[in-house]
Amino acid sequence: MSNPARIAPGGFKELGPLNWAIAKIGARGIRRPRFSLMNVLGQHRLLFLTWLPLSAHLLYVGKLSRHDAEVVILRVAHLRDSTYELQQHRRLARSRGVDADTQARIFAGPDSEGLTDRERVLITATDEFVVTRGVSPETWQALSAHLTKPQLIEFCLLAAQYDGLAATITTLQVPLDFPD
Incomplete structure (x- = not known):
């Protein structure tokens, strides 16, 4: 920025x-x-x-694991090209077990080799949520196989929170906290 x-x-x-x-x-x-x-x-x-x-x-x-939350947040930040969120969460995600290779796979998308089934469905659901403002019945069914009802609710609020935050950061042109 x-x-x-x-x-x-x-x-x-x-x-x-x-x-x-x-x-x-x-x-x-x-x-x-x-x-x-x-x-x-x-x-x-x-x-x-x-x-x-x-x-x-x-x-x-939250009810989602910190790893799962970072998968969703990183994907939202990537989709919204939010440098600020990416700077913050690439660092935080590493401390939560999401290494640089996994992050690269998250950014590459749900078809990336090496993702777990759970990561793949989280990324797919995040893509649909952010891009179409909803989740298809097929993706919801797959997501429901991995998450409890409270986690499903939290997934929606987490994706919405970081999508809205990315828009707010971009609109307000919040300065970066890190020089990289």
Whole structure:
């Protein structure tokens, strides 16, 4: 993203004490001086505090395994060409057992050699969800063979969350947190 931010990352004054503290904790978590997404979204103080628990739940304690969640998130980021999400989640995915080779297979698509059946159906369902705004009956049946009802619901909310987040990041032109 070479375009200037439409809403520059804020500091203490723009975020207020609570959101500033949350953004600082987030920055520590990604080992950066700031977490640009939080420093932008945190400027809508109440909405940020409403959005953050859902986002954190989906990312850290949801019913999907952290591996499965990263497969979905990486695929959404790839489909939406979200450099910001890819930077964040390529790193996080490695810590969750999704190595560089698996990531390359996720980006190559559901027909890539070396994917598990579960990864293949997650990628297919993510592609359909993001591109067509739904999942075909055939894909839903295959996905249902791997996921429980709560996981199926969570899959939909996770894919929607990261699709919407990619659009928000792109529209607001949130600056990257990492130089690469």
